[in-house]
Amino acid sequence: MKEMNKKEKNRRFSQYNFSSKNRKGVSPVIATVLLIGLVITLGAVVFVWFQNFTHEAVTKFEGENIELVCADVQFTANINNGNLAISNTGNVPVYSFNVKIDKGAGSYTTKEITEAVSNWPKIGLRSSGVFSGDISSYISGATKVTLIPILRGTVSNGDERSFTCAEQYGKTISI
Amino acid sequence: MNFIKNKKGVSEIIGYILLIAIVVAISVFVYQFLKSYVPKESLTCPDGVTLLIPDYKYNCLENLLNFTVQNEGTFSIGGYFIHASNSTQEIATIDLTHYYTGTNQLSAGAISLGFANALDPGKIVPSVSNGFNLSIDPAVEGTLNKLEIIPMRYVVYQGKNRTASCGNAKISLPIDCN
Numbered sequence: 001m002k003e004m005n006k007k008e009k010n011r012r013f014s015q016y017n018f019s020s021k022n023r024k025g026v027s028p029v030i031a032t033v034l035l036i037g038l039v040i041t042l043g044a045v046v047f048v049w050f051q052n053f054t055h056e057a058v059t060k061f062e063g064e065n066i067e068l069v070c071a072d073v074q075f076t077a078n079i080n081n082g083n084l085a086i087s088n089t090g091n092v093p094v095y096s097f098n099v100k101i102d103k104g105a106g107s108y109t110t111k112e113i114t115e116a117v118s119n120w121p122k123i124g125l126r127s128s129g130v131f132s133g134d135i136s137s138y139i140s141g142a143t144k145v146t147l148i149p150i151l152r153g154t155v156s157n158g159d160e161r162s163f164t165c166a167e168q169y170g171k172t173i174s175i
Numbered sequence: 176m177n178f179i180k181n182k183k184g185v186s187e188i189i190g191y192i193l194l195i196a197i198v199v200a201i202s203v204f205v206y207q208f209l210k211s212y213v214p215k216e217s218l219t220c221p222d223g224v225t226l227l228i229p230d231y232k233y234n235c236l237e238n239l240l241n242f243t244v245q246n247e248g249t250f251s252i253g254g255y256f257i258h259a260s261n262s263t264q265e266i267a268t269i270d271l272t273h274y275y276t277g278t279n280q281l282s283a284g285a286i287s288l289g290f291a292n293a294l295d296p297g298k299i300v301p302s303v304s305n306g307f308n309l310s311i312d313p314a315v316e317g318t319l320n321k322l323e324i325i326p327m328r329y330v331v332y333q334g335k336n337r338t339a340s341c342g343n344a345k346i347s348l349p350i351d352c353n
Contacts, residue, residue: 039193059211068214072218078265130258130268130270131268
């Protein structure tokens, strides 16, 4: 009986055939090459996919992210009898401004300063530059005017691109 | 059991190599993405930079202006930005460098006293070197009522010689005809 069980076991074992001589599969070298190729391909796919979710970094001053440069922008501004005066008191040239007009009750409009005044300099306001222009037609009915700086930086391929700073870096003038 | 002895797989060394390669690739990618967010030193002026206009001469009829500039601070100065106002506007918006008749050079919108910070503490730029003729521009109407002067220093920034505006040291001076 015990011999029968042992024979039966061996028969079943050989039937399932776990012997390495008969087992077929890919060789370890090919498996390694396939694995490495798969990892590289997956990495490239993830990289391209991830790029679509992130915006290209705009930099200024030898590689510093322009979002950080916004914190160094310093300027003073005033509106007197419809005349807007701006003085760039810092060392960051300001390319343009977004002019946000608050008319109260949650109503506001935003325009770039080139649309609000006619004599904004093309290259913007350099360090210690000053500007004066008539903005009366644009601010009628406004209770507050907020100037938000727009800077100019470069992207990785060398192209120039504008970047609007966050509103916290702007200045609000009460009318 | 035989199937345990005969089980095949990728060797541990290959596994380690793959892991390390993946980690290095990810770290390079993250570095490229984040390196621009490392804050760099800003272009600033040191505290203690001060200019003074001890006297001026303003001929309203001929629209001629001269003034003396004195370095009252503890750092040498390379020049200054000068603006004027002829209205009730708080901010002076007339750039006087457009009307400069003095002997110094203009650099980046400032009156430069040389290629270095040449105006030492206590030194003076005499009024004969600081002349402005506004009569050449008929668009400048009325008389000037205020001057604003901002010191300028040459600083080495990211390996290059740059002009730094000392906006925090700006001074305003009301003027009238004399």
